[in-house]
Amino acid sequence: MLKITDLSARVAGKDILKGVNLEVRAGEVHAIMGPNGSGKSTLAQVLAGREDYEVTGGSVTFDGRDLLALPAEERARAGLFLGFQYPVEIPGVNNVYLLKAALNAKRKAAGEPEVDAYDFLNLIRQKMKFMQMSESFLTRGVNEGFSGGEKKRNEVLQMLVLEPRLAILDETDSGLDIDALKVVSAGVNSLRDPKRAVVLVTHYQRLLDYIVPDQVHVLSGGRIMKSGDRSLAQELERRGYDWVSQSQVA
Amino acid sequence: MSRALQSTAVPQSAALRSFAAQWQARSADSLSPVREQAMQRFLKLGLPSLRDETWRYTDLRSLAAQSFVDAPRTTRGQIEPYAPLALLGETDRAASLLMVNGYPTLPVAEGLVNGIEIKSLREVSRLDPNTLLRFLEPLSDADQQRWALLNTALFVDGLYLKITARVPMPLIILHVATADGANNIAYPRVIIEAAPGSSATIIEHHVAQGEHAPLNNSNTHIALGQDAQLEHYRVYATGAAATHLDSLNIRQDQGSQCKQFTIVLGGGLVRTALEAHLEKPGASLDSYSLLVGHEDRHVDCVNIVTHGAPDTRSNQTARAIASDASRVIFNSKVIVNAGAVHAQSQQSCRGLLLSPTAEIDTRPQLEIHADEVKCAHGATTGRLDPDMLFYMLSRGLDRDTAQSLLVYAFLADVLTGMSVASARAAIENALISQLPDSQTLRKFR
Incomplete structure (x- = not known):
């Protein structure tokens, strides 16, 4: 589904990604772990199409299409979703409006009719209940005045409504207490199916107790240094990220 | 005669x-x-x-x-x-x-x-x-x-x-x-x-x-x-x-x-x-200015508010938008006369530039001749926030729609102050027709 080949990228004149290779197949959940500054978030943003992140080499295909040739909005409509590490607040733009516009943009691209207003509200309410979000969400601006945890729940809510083929979740677990982590994880798990894939970008192994990955990768210095199964995450937790960089040197 | x-x-x-x-x-x-x-x-x-x-x-x-x-x-x-x-x-x-x-x-x-x-x-x-x-x-x-x-x-x-x-x-x-x-x-x-x-x-x-x-x-x-x-x-x-x-x-x-x-x-x-x-004493004024410049138009708004008595209050909210080669000016001055103690005034002016050839000039000024007053002013002018824009694009919204929504949100502080629903609706409508992708925006209201 997603094939990243030798991807390099630069942010504000600095090379961050230095040849990333990764393949994610439908039905799989991958975790990308790594120390701070290793390029995890850059990878997520580049995949989502952030314009000021300059791709300097390599290629990415998504369902066989050249992902890098598409603007961000078309990537989203093609079924890619980025859950932001720091979701931005947009006062004055209502949460529900944004979500409805997003869903309709996707439906339009797929040649489907716009969602019925009544059905849409029902859908949102149902997903909000699942995510244990308060009714006030409906009337508020996008992430406006939300706590860190509420913002992350909102990211997952958007994901559940948009039902992406590929979800990239950038540190969706950071800043969550254990109850919120369970809710967010349940949200992600509910989306797991043989046709979809999830890439979890995370700093901690904790999330992977709730969302069990098929593969774990360690990103360090702009490259994937190590890949393995779930036990790699547990080993990292025991031995720390230094272990990966040291084992490379050795 | x-x-x-x-x-x-x-x-x-x-x-x-x-x-x-x-x-x-x-x-x-x-x-x-x-x-x-x-x-x-x-x-x-x-x-x-x-x-x-x-x-x-x-x-x-x-x-x-x-x-x-x-x-x-x-x-x-x-x-x-x-x-x-x-x-x-x-x-x-x-x-x-x-x-x-x-x-x-x-x-x-x-x-x-x-x-x-x-x-x-x-x-x-x-x-x-x-x-x-x-x-x-x-x-x-x-x-x-x-x-x-x-x-x-x-x-x-x-x-x-x-x-x-x-x-x-x-x-x-x-x-x-x-x-x-x-x-x-x-x-x-x-x-x-x-x-x-x-x-x-x-x-x-x-x-x-x-x-x-x-x-x-x-x-x-x-x-x-x-x-x-x-x-x-x-x-x-x-x-x-x-x-x-x-x-x-x-x-x-x-x-x-x-x-x-x-x-x-x-x-x-x-x-x-x-x-x-x-x-x-006790007089209060809330002034809202919504100034939209487009094409090569020129909009010049001057507000001068004088507090002439104690316990008076004024609040000025201005939102200026300039696109194409337009120019928008917001000049506001609050004067607190001697003796107008406990006067309160606020001036908030924000400008949004939508094109490199547009210009917005804001000049909030204060002239205070009394003690014990509470006066604040702020002015900022900038472009659409790239993080907000990217967030919306990453959700699949058209660029035009995303930009228009952000412009619209920028104006919300003025619009929400209006208590005549029909006037607000008509003004919103008129504003929206000047924004790109007005068809989509209309549905959001």
Whole structure:
């Protein structure tokens, strides 16, 4: 589904990604772990199409299409979703409006009719209940005045409504207490199916107790240094990220 | 009485000579002495120039070479319905009055609005000139009042509204500007007096009709009695060829509350001046300005608010948007006079630049002569936030839709202050039609 080949990228004149290779197949959940500054978030943003992140080499295909040739909005409509590490607040733009516009943009691209207003509200309410979000969400601006945890729940809510083929979740677990982590994880798990894939970008192994990955990768210095199964995450937790960089040197 | 002007004022430009000629052609009325003074002063001071404090960004030199004649009193043919901008919502009940180039189409039906006396200025000047003189005097030489002087000298008719009760229904004054040809000038004048304890909502809506637009030198005076409440709108929705120079003067008595909206959606050159005097304790003013520049239009908004008594409060919220090669200026000044202790004022001005060739100039100023006051001001101008934009694009929204939503959100602080739902809806509609992807945006409301 997603094939990243030798991807390099630069942010504000600095090379961050230095040849990333990764393949994610439908039905799989991958975790990308790594120390701070290793390029995890850059990878997520580049995949989502952030314009000021300059791709300097390599290629990415998504369902066989050249992902890098598409603007961000078309990537989203093609079924890619980025859950932001720091979701931005947009006062004055209502949460529900944004979500409805997003869903309709996707439906339009797929040649489907716009969602019925009544059905849409029902859908949102149902997903909000699942995510244990308060009714006030409906009337508020996008992430406006939300706590860190509420913002992350909102990211997952958007994901559940948009039902992406590929979800990239950038540190969706950071800043969550254990109850919120369970809710967010349940949200992600509910989306797991043989046709979809999830890439979890995370700093901690904790999330992977709730969302069990098929593969774990360690990103360090702009490259994937190590890949393995779930036990790699547990080993990292025991031995720390230094272990990966040291084992490379050795 | 003699219409000749004293030799002290020798008009220097074609425009001034034409104003003097208009003056000479006016018939005398009970206001002639004050009008003559106003005319003399205007001719002496001349057109405002870039050297004048409140005219630093607006160059009127092109007007000087023109010879102006009075705009007609009626439109040629029917008044167009102005459906897209009509501030009469289907659901809100509202009464409306029509003025063509400042001439009211009176008499109005008796009891058009319960609680508002409606008269023509001609009638008032004949029967009760002292009432009018209270609003025309004192004359001011201040540069923000320059065009008001000319209006005082040359307005022929206008509207006098006296609010005597709590009036729930909004009253709309539709100002239609129209011209016979080039170089027409109009002098609309409106006087609104709110009796103590009264309340009302008055919307002045300026539109233009026909091929030519006159130079519109309009003027509104508002006086709020003790504990009176007024929500006043002035909305400009004229064409790219129109030049509009508007002055609004507000005087507020004890405990009165005024909410004022200045909405500039159209016009080639629109200059709006607001001068407010909080004269007695407890008076409060909330002023909202929504200034939209596009194409190569020029919008210049000047607010001067004077706190003249203790415990007065003013709040100014301005949102300016400039796209294409337009220029938007917001100049605001708060003056706290000596003795106006515990005055509170806030000025918040935000500008949004949508093109590299657009320009926004903001100048919030404070002049404080009293102790124990609480005054704050802030001004920022920037472009659309790239993080917000990316967030919306990453959710699949079109770039145009995302940008329009952000622009719309930027204006929300002004729009949410409006308490007349139909006016807000109409203004939102008009705004939205100027934004890209208006079709999608309409669905969001």
